[in-house]
Amino acid sequence: MKKIEAIFKCEKLNDVKDALEVIGHIGMTVSEVQGRGVQRGIALKGRVGEYRVDFLPKMKLEMVIRDEDCDEAVDIICEAARNGGIGDGKIFISEVAEAVRIRTGEKGPDAL
Ligand SMILES: Nc1ncnc2c1ncn2[C@@H]1O[C@H](COP(=O)(O)OP(=O)(O)OP(=O)(O)O)[C@@H](O)[C@H]1O
Numbered sequence: 614m615k616k617i618e619a620i621f622k623c624e625k626l627n628d629v630k631d632a633l634e635v636i637g638h639i640g641m642t643v644s645e646v647q648g649r650g651v652q653r654g655i656a657l658k659g660r661v662g663e664y665r666v667d668f669l670p671k672m673k674l675e676m677v678i679r680d681e682d683c684d685e686a687v688d689i690i691c692e693a694a695r696n697g698g699i700g701d702g703k704i705f706i707s708e709v710a711e712a713v714r715i716r717t718g719e720k721g722p723d724a725l
Pocket residue numbers: 620621646647648649650651652669671698699700701702703
């Protein structure tokens with residue numbers, strides 16, 4: 614199993630969720646996070662001059678899926694979350710050792 618952690622613009626959450634549902638992925642966890650990429654946040658012009666916001670609000674979506682579904686899901690997330698500009702986001706993928714459905718005790722991919 615693989616865990617996909619996708620960080621992207623907040624306004625893209627519905628598009629990403631809907632696109633994943635179309636290919637059959639329902640279970641996921643989302644949270645509002647604060648982040649920064651290579652641009653180090655953003656420079657804003659205010660009345661008292663320029664100031665920096667070091668962290669910008671983003672959505673983080675976490676999803677554990679079968680190995681064989683991972684590439685397709687990553688492609689779908691990229692497509693749905695992309696505007697083509699800086700700050701569109703990033704995806705991290707890692708191995709998951711085990712999953713358990715608490716209600717039934719099912720383990721592994723059956724628990725997803
Ligand atoms: N190396 C990283 N580790 C953990 N989180 C990261 C990392 N890089 C980016 N993020 C997260 O992803 C969010 C979006 O990053 P962002 O898309 O700005 O990446 P970037 O590398 O600056 O690319 P771009 O130049 O397209 O903006 C960040 O706000 C942060 O939450």
